[in-house]
Structures are given as structure tokens and as C-alpha cells.
Amino acid sequence: MKPSPTKKPTTSPAAAVCPQGEHQKAVEQALTTLGGYGTVTVDGKQSAADCAAIKKFQKRFDIRPVNGKAGPLTHSVSQRLVKSKPSNCNAGNALTACIDLTNQTTWIMSGGKVIYGPTVTRTGMAGFTTPSGSYTIHDRQTKNWSTDWDVWLPLWQRIVEGKGFHTTTTYIHNSSIGSHGCVNLLPADSQKYWNTLKTGTAVKIFGRRPGT
Template sequence: MAVRRTAHRTRGRAATAALALAGLLALAGPAPRSHAAAPEPETACTAGTGPYQRELEAHLGLPVDGRQSAADCAAIRSFQRAHGVTPADGRPALATFRTMTAVAARTDPNAAGDCPVRDHRVTCVDLDRQLLWVQRGRRVVLAPVPIRTGRDEQETRPGWHEIYWRSKDHVSTLYDDAPMPYSQFFDRGQALHGRPGSLFEDGGSAGCVNLSVPDAERLWNLLGEGDAVYVWGVKPGTED
């Protein structure tokens, strides 16, 4: 009998404690819900009309009037962000235009047939559009990327060339020890190589084909000595 009374008292105490806890919870109300931090509101896009306004408007399916609107600015800024253009401020300047040209050419960069089709790899350098891509036969193995070629009187030499020397961490001995990462030389000192910083400053190179450093690295990993390079056209702003 003593054991039963003890067990009964223990169960009674536990039930009383549970009821007390339930009462406290009821008085306290429901537990507060956790809320994720609200995203910061998008800032207004206020960049003005740029030198390539009409070209970007046409590419993005906007009304082509050559005047920047708030909708134009926002659409151009979204394009810049999507394709890594800096600053992504909505203004259609040269870097945005060159990137747009490369994006527009991705479907068929050799539609005009200017780069010869061969069974082996050919690096195609289009001076007119300032584009580079690599093709084997009719298959594109490196999609078009924007480039910067030789300025007036230091033009990149047209025609067939061949990569004859590669220097991954090259530094120029002619131009103030300028870094030339992933250099692949194809004609009397002219090379395909990366350009740290902005690709589009100063109007042109001293004859080399400049790429962004990431694009130059991709090209380095694809090509080797003996690979063919074909250059044609005229860089805008240089004499034919």
C-alpha cells in the first residue's frame, strides 16, 4: 500500500507541474516568429545618356530614341551586372558596348565567313568588331570575347600567324615593365595576352591583342605553340 500511495503522489505532482507550465505558456502567448532581414531596396538608376545609347537600346529591345530614360538605365544596369561590366551604373559607355557586341555574336560569330574554316584550331581576331573567338571547322570552341587591338600606327598586323612562344607571367621589356599575363606571341613581338585593369583605356594597344585576364587564361589553357591565328579588318579609329 505504501508503494502505491508513493507512486500516486509522484504522478499527482507531475500532473500539477505540467498544468502550471501550460498556464504560464498560455499567459506568455505564442513564441515570437523569427523574420529574415528584408532585402535592401534597389537604388534608383540615374546615369545619363551614353555614347552607345542607341546600340544598347536596340540590343535590349528598348525604344530606340538615343535618350536615356529611367527604364533604359535600369535595363542597361541589369545587362552590366549579368555580364560583369564595371561600373554597373546603367550608362552605355565603351566597355558595355564591347561586351554587348560579344554577347550579340555568340550565336554565330563567323556568320560573315571572314575567318577561314579549317580542320585545325584557328584563333579568329576580328579587328572591325574587336572580337576574338576560337573555332575548329565550323564549331566554336571558345565563344567571342571583347578585345583591344593596336592603336593607329601601331596596328595589329593582319593575316595568318602562328603562336611561336608562350610566357605565362610575362613582363614587357619595352613598356615600363608592364605585366602581360598569359602571353602567346604570334608575330614579331605581338601577342595575345591579358591586360590587368580596364581593357578599354588609352584607345588601343601597341599592337598586341589584349584580353581581360580571365579570358586570357582561358585562351592560354586552350591553345599551344603552333596554333594558327588569323587577323582581319580595321580597328575603329585607325586608318586602313
Template sequence: MGVIRRRGVVALGVTGLVAPLALAFTATPAQAASCTTRTGPYQKQVEKFLGRPVDGKQSATDCKAIQAFQRKHGITPDIGYAGPVTWGVMDLMNKQKAVGNKPNKDGKCPVNKGRIACVNLTLQLSWIQDGNRLVYGPVPVRTGRDGYETRTGLKKIYWRDIDHVSTLYNVPMPYSQFFDGGQAFHSVGLSMWNPPGSHGCVNMTTTTAKKYWSLLKNGDDVFVYGRKPGT
């Protein structure tokens, strides 16, 4: 985000140089993306997920429903096309829902550490357990994108800062609990299914981040495993 801001400064500088020409034109507000009439490769799957009639053919109402989903979760372009990114988000939601209240059914997160925060990158889920007992979760999370992957392995929370601001990206990171270098649990004002992902941190809703803040402390274990789709 810091890079975007720097680019914004440069763009403003260029605009200033051509201001006399720009004044001759009247700016118009950005137009909302229009719906596509194209049938996407995942049309039937997306229709079923959204509770639409499953005929595999794009319609105006199909498009509006898909577009609303895309806008809710920050999927671009938000033109109502049933493509791989949109279906990938929906498919992940289905897999997360199927986990129910047994996120550690496969036993991959250690049960011999006492209280521990687990992060399953493959399913983009996190939870807190104490031995075999589920303490909180599972909840959807948003982890590192390709090139900024959240690092796997057993770690410990070593620093907590409730009002942290990133010095690298100059963005707020409320309820930060750092467990590996600059990687931390913290809240964001984004959908947990917003692609492509974070810069390595485990993003959470404010509600989840607050709960993690109340349940965890310095020295508590964190175990990250799996591989995020697309990385």
C-alpha cells in the same frame, strides 16, 4: 611605358636642382577632375547608353554618371563630357553586344583550319573556334593603337611564355602567346575599352588570357582581320 619612366628620371633630376626653392612650398594632393557643365555633341546617345533621362542637356547627375564611366575605362579627360571618345567606346560596346554568340557570322575567320584563334579588329573581339564550332568567346580585346596596329593575316603561335616581361617597354606580359614578331595575346590590368590601345599586342583580361593559355598551343593558327576604329 619605358619612355615615360625615362622622362620620370629626367624630371626627378631637375627637381633635385631646384630643391632649395621647392622646400619653401607645401605640396597639395592632386585634385579630382571637376564635372563640366558643357553639353557634349553626343549627349543624347550617352544619356541613353547610361540609362539617363534623354533630354540632350547636361546636368550634374548626367555628368557624374559619364565621369564614372570615363574613370572606369581610363578615358581622359574624365570631366563628364559626352564627346566623341566616350561615345566611341559606348558605341563599340553596343556593337560587341549585338554580335551575341555568332562572332563568325560573316565567315571571315577560316573554318577549314581546325582550332584557330580569331581576332576581329573592327569590333575589338576575339574568340576560339574549331571549324564551325565556337569553343570560347567572343570576348572584348584591346589591340594596337594608331601607328602600332596589330598586323592582319593568318599566323601561328610560335612561342609561349607564362611570365613574360617586355624587354622593349619593361612591363609584365602574363600568359604571352606570340603569333607575329613581338605581337602576342597576353593579359593586362586595364579596361579592354581603354583608349587608344596597345603597342600591337592583343590585350586580354586575366581570365581570358588564362583560358586562351589552356586552349591553345604552339602551332595553332591565329587569324587577324578588319581595322580598329581610329587607325
């Protein structure tokens, strides 16, 4: 009787690592500063852990494609978030929505602390600048029809004149366009803002969107 052939041990193939981006180290540092995206090693070298963290970040802010590569858009968004300083909002202790026009970011504060964000936004483009200043939320509608632009504005929260928070109706990272003065939000952020802000909630808008 012939002996059974010895089976070779099988090994699982190593997990594929995302391509390394031209902004690898800067993105690693930003994600470490922001926190919440997993273990990141700030060494400028792509790893499986770095790949997973960058993908998580890209999914969170709808950066396309979600490929784990530290490219220009991922780098730009991460830097905008890191540069967003709560102290620039002058919110005091009241519930306040803060809009940083310079970095195109927004967050919510209460009791002098950030309770949500920062996250990305897109405000008015050249000729339709979102005005800086202190305002309050009014005229909240789950779906508002814009008679000026013939478009539905989901989770509408008016800030000043015909400008307010609403869910973006286009790709928020298309920087070649902007809103007509409104403050565009990603769907998840728009829902959070709708659930958190109320009629009369303070809104602080400061800075200036580049190019406007």
C-alpha cells in the same frame, strides 16, 4: 487585462532598380541576341530582371561601374560582340583563334564552330597597328618581360614578331590608348586562351581597328 496590440504585417522593401540608360532597348536586344545573361524584356524600360542581366554583362566584360545602366560603354561593347561574325574568320575546322580588329573582339573556333567567346580585346593603337593575316602561336611563356616597353606580359603567346596575346596590364576599355601591337585580353579570357591554345595553333587576324 488589456488585449495585446495587433501587430502590423511587415513587408520587405522592393528591390532597387538600376537607373535606366540612354541605350536601354538596344542593350536589351543585344543581350537577348547574345544570350546567357538571364531574362531580358526588350521594351526599352528598365526592370529588376533587366538590371540584373545588365550587371552580369558588365561584370563579365569588366565594364565599370557595374551599375546595371545601359550607358554608352555597355552599349558599345554589346554591339561589338553582336557584330562579330564567325564566318569572317575563315577558320575551317582547325582550332583557330580569331581576332576581329574592326570590332575589337576575339573568339576561339574548332570544327567550324565557336567554342569560346566572342569577348573583348584591345589591339595596336595608331602607329603600332596589329597586322592582319594568318599566323600561328609560338613562344608561350607564363610571364614574358618586354624589353621594348619595360613591362611584364602575363600569359604571353606570341603571334607575329613582338606581338602576341597577353593579359591586359591596363583598363581594357580605355580606348584613348591601345597596345603596341599585342592582343590584350581580360584576365579570365587570357587564362582560357592559355589553357586552350597550343604552339602551332592557327590565328586569323582580319579587319582594321578604327582610328589606325
